[in-house]
Amino acid sequence: DQQVKQNSPSLSVQEGRISILNCDYTNSMFDYFLWYKKYPAEGPTFLISISSIKDKNEDGRFTVFLNKSAKHLSLHIVPSQPGDSAVYFCAASGHTSYGKLTFGQGTILTVHP
Amino acid sequence: DTGVSQNPRHKITKRGQNVTFRCDPISEHNRLYWYRQTLGQGPEFLTYFQNEAQLEKSRLLSDRFSAERPKGSFSTLEIQRTEQGDSAMYLCASSLGTGGPQETQYFGPGTRLLVL
Numbered sequence: 001d002q003q004v005k006q007n008s009p010s011l012s013v014q015e016g017r018i019s020i021l022n023c024d025y026t027n028s029m030f031d032y033f034l035w036y037k038k039y040p041a042e043g044p045t046f047l048i049s050i051s052s053i054k055d056k057n058e059d060g061r062f063t064v065f066l067n068k069s070a071k072h073l074s075l076h077i078v079p080s081q082p083g084d085s086a087v088y089f090c091a092a093s094g095h096t097s098y099g100k101l102t103f104g105q106g107t108i109l110t111v112h113p
Numbered sequence: 114d115t116g117v118s119q120n121p122r123h124k125i126t127k128r129g130q131n132v133t134f135r136c137d138p139i140s141e142h143n144r145l146y147w148y149r150q151t152l153g154q155g156p157e158f159l160t161y162f163q164n165e166a167q168l169e170k171s172r173l174l175s176d177r178f179s180a181e182r183p184k185g186s187f188s189t190l191e192i193q194r195t196e197q198g199d200s201a202m203y204l205c206a207s208s209l210g211t212g213g214p215q216e217t218q219y220f221g222p223g224t225r226l227l228v229l
Contacts, residue, residue: 004155032215043117043204043220044156051215089155093215099144099208100169101218103155 003027004092006104014112019077021107023090026071030092034101035064035075038087047088048075080111115139117221119205125227126195133191134224136205143210145188146218147180149173150202162188163210195228202226 005024013019021035031052036044050057050064050073057064063076077084087108091101118137126132138145143164148156159178160170164185174180177195182188192199202225206218 034217036220041222041225043119043206043222046217046219049215049217091155097169099146099161099163099216099218100158100171101146101148101156102158105153105155 001026002105003030004090004102004104006088006090006107008107009105010108010110012110012112013080015082016079019075019080019084019109019111021075021077021088021090021109023073023075023104024071025073025092027092027094027102028071029094029096030102031095032093033064033066033073034091034093035062036089036091037084038089038106044089077109080109082111082113085109085111117205117207117219119203119221119224121224122222123225123227125229127229128197129194131191131193132195132226133189134203134205134226136188136190136221138187138205138207139219141209142207142219143185144208144216144218145182146206146208147188147190148204148206148220150204150223151200156204159190192226195226197228200226200228 034049035047038044087106091103146161147159150156162182177193202223206220208216
């Protein structure tokens with residue numbers, strides 16, 4: 001039972017354009033959502049998070065949007081840079097599962113110069 | 114460097130051998146987590162500690178797996194009688210542990226295990 005899904009295995013964008021990565025979840029108990037970036041042979045690096053009491057959170061070039069009714073979140077990267085090329089994971093946790101993050105399968109982002 | 118550290122970074126072992134991994138969390142963090150990641154998948158939760166207490170274990174954590182955090186600082190994850198299916202990246206993460214469930218977890222570089 002995949003409770004967090006990233007349906008796009010890969011995404012390719014031009015440098016300077018917007019990258020939009022999507023994530024869907026099924027568990028209505030999730031109330032905290034995070035995005036991580038992962039380079040090969042490294043652990044995931046935290047990017048940005050959002051609580052279910054908000055619908056948007058912004059940090060520099062990164063913005064996360066949450067649509068609770070659709071159980072959908074997205075990560076926008078503007079402008080995209082070649083150094084953003086990595087695997088992006090969304091993750092979720094809920095108040096009934098203290099500490100346990102449930103991850104999606106990941107989306108490989110490639111930003112072309 | 115004050116991030117999460119894991120040792121060893123790589124481990125190759127033969128089926129049936131025991132292996133032990135170590136994780137050192139960020140110094141002021143009370144919560145410590147273990148995850149496993151296989152190729153093409155996201156990390157999967159294994160277990161977590163609040164200080165020295167192991168508070169939750171996934172059903173993925175079979176009897177051959179044991180994790181400890183004896184003094185509430187570093188943690189070890191031991192796999193006994195390794196199987197080829199245990200080959201994966203084992204990730205450790207930590208968080209402050211002073212708030213509710215909405216805490217950001219910071220990950221270490223992982224230990225890549227290959228069972229031959």
